[in-house]
Amino acid sequence: MNWTDERVEKLKRLWSEGLSASQIAAQLGGVSRNAVIGKVHRLNLPGRAKAGGTIATNRTAKRPAATAPRPQQTFAARPAARPVARPVGATALKEEVEFEASQELVYRPASNVVLPISRKLALTELTERTCKWPVGDPLTDDFHFCGCESPDNSPYCTYHAKLAYQPVNERRRPSAARA
């Protein structure tokens, strides 16, 4: 992934808006936060006043825009298809089925990934370089695809490619042995 003019421009914009290097890296896709920081320095962009989350306050016209705090994102999974209760009624299977049916799965992204700003593309707007992660319910008008730039050979943007959802419900399957 090379620094095209377009990507450099985006980097400058996001940096001036106060996004962190890791967030910018997630938006650009295909680069690490180190790469972003390195590029910022090579471009001689004004750095942050102090490290560690505090946003710079000085200088001409480089006021960081309101850093819209990223809301704690939670994703309510579509209710899983209710398992069909089979006539083969072993107790274990019944418990399994009831367990599945009672699960209200709530997913949250792993803490070390940054949610990209979805471009909300329609299916027909996708290209080889846009993230194809579906968002929303396909049966509604809100359904779209992430559409962020995806790295080479990846159908998804950096975020969605390594997204590791974890069930908040830690409840174990009845048959699972305690560790």
Next chain:
DNA sequence: CCCTGATTCGC
């Protein structure tokens, strides 16, 4: 430990 940006230095 999580995160942040800054710096170094081999490539």
Next chain:
DNA sequence: GCGAATCAGG
């Protein structure tokens, strides 16, 4: 020029 490794700090 690039960015991983590393450092220093909140």
